[in-house]
Amino acid sequence: MTDNNHRESRTALAALLLLALTACGNDSPDSGSSEQQQPPRVTVSGIELQAVDVREQYAGRARGAREVEVRPRIEGILETRAYTEGAMVEQGETLFRIDPEPFEAAVDSAEAQLQNARANLRQAERDWERVQSLYADDAISTRERDAAQSAVELARADVALARAGLRTAEIELGYTTVEAPLDGVTSLEALPEGSLVGPGDLLTTVTQLNPIHVRFALPERDALARREARRAMTAGADDDVDSERRAVLILPDGERYEREGQLDFTNASIDPDTGTVRARAVFPNPDQRLTPGLFVRVELRTATLEDVAVISEAAVTSDQDGPAVYTVNDDDQVVLTSVELGPVVDAGQVIESGLGDGDRVVVSGLSGLRDGIDVEVQDADSGEDD
Incomplete structure (x- = not known):
């Protein structure tokens, strides 16, 4: 092939490339004509300030209301055991007989x-x-x-x-007839028939099961909160005082015991070693469902917070000043709002300050949100867009 032919081929190829680049440039969209991005969709929940009971649970163990050791008052030969070990006995029922x-x-x-x-x-x-x-x-x-x-x-x-x-x-x-001092369940006999017993020797133990006590420890802050609540209710109605003392029992499987109890004792001093206050709650137990030694939890109301908001825990984020939430204003724009967190209750996270009646808090769709951007709002209750 001659040099002229080579030059002609290169010229034609260059022309084709230029034509292709020109076509591509004509087909590319203009940046000024790009479609505007859709605002993110968020779900909001309206705020209604309310009074909230703060309830806490504490680990404890069940104990008989009374556990009485049965001991003879005289010396003699233990002649008869008149009860079945582990059975329920009534007050005054004969347990032992000493040779009379x-x-x-x-x-x-x-x-x-x-x-x-x-x-x-x-x-x-x-x-x-x-x-x-x-x-x-x-x-x-x-x-x-x-x-x-x-x-x-x-x-x-x-x-x-x-x-x-x-x-x-x-x-x-x-005294040769040893009787049950109370209604309850008996333990094993400590001495068999034929033994020589004397005053003070342990024969058995009778445990009262109805009512039953649950002993537990209150953290210092909760104990102080309860004392403040009692002081505030001193001038109130008796019903308020009774409500403040009510207790709920949570069984080991998580089930709530069907009978309500009452807090009947809190120690006057704080244990310096543990920083807790000893407490006791009493629960009715007519069917002996609760047994001594059972590990349970006691739920108490420790405080009542007035005029607070309750939101989903997932709605809480943070900014440079601390905890915050995203709210949506009347123009459907996001506002990053600083808040003061309270305790977490069954209904959600308590917000003690920073929110007011009617505020709309973003509870879903928080990813990528920034202060001041427009959003498409969906109400959490209705499930429909505004």
């Missing part, structure tokens, strides 16, 4: 001593009547009269002493 024979003999002896004392008293009274007549006739001396009178007084004292001895013997005979 030595105590029955002691009662018989005391009765005989009383009869003897009474006989001596009658004899002394008869002697006194004779001495009085003789003294009136100046037949005996004053000393003899006084001796007869003293004999009567001593005989009366002997009767009183014998009567007290009989009463003591009868009481000890009654």
Whole structure:
């Protein structure tokens, strides 16, 4: 191929490339005519200031309302156990019997001593009547009269002493029957039949299950909050005070116990080692569903916040000043609003300040939001666009 032919080929190729570039330039869109970007869509929730109860849960363990150790008051041979271990017993029901024979003999002896004392008293009274007549006739001396009178007084004292001895013997005979001190469930026997027992030896334990107590610890800040609430309610209605003491029990599986309880004790001082205050709540337990040792949680109202907003926790973001939320103004523009956070309650995050009635808070679609941009608003309650 000649040089002329090469030059012609290069010239034609250059022309084709120039034509192609020109066509591409004519097809590209003009930047000034680009379609405007659509505003982001957000979901908002209207704010309504309200009073909110702050409730907290505390771990605790159930205990019998009363746990009484059953012990004998006398010494003797343990003859019989009259109850089934682990069974419910009623107050006054017989639990144990101690061999009564030595105590029955002691009662018989005391009765005989009383009869003897009474006989001596009658004899002394008869002697006194004779001495009085003789003294009136100046037949005996004053000393003899006084001796007869003293004999009567001593005989009366002997009767009183014998009567007290009989009463003591009868009481000890009654102690040979050991009874349940209260309604409750029994534990294992501590000593078997045939054992020699003495005063103070542990025989068994009876635990009262209805009502049942739950002991737990209040953190210092919650204990102080409750005390302030009680002070504020001092001048209020009794119903408010009762409401402030109500307690809810959460069972180990998360279920709420069907019967409401009451906080009946908080310690007056704070434990310096743990920074907590000991507390106790009482719950009715007529069907013995709750057993001592059960791990549970107690829910209490620790405070009531007035004129606060409650929003979704997901709506909370932050700026350089701290916690903030995005609100939407009347022009459907986003405003980054600083807020003061309160506690988290069942309904959501409490906002103590920064929001007012009627404010619209962005609860969904926060990604990419900036202060001042326009948004397409959808109401969280209606599910429809404004």
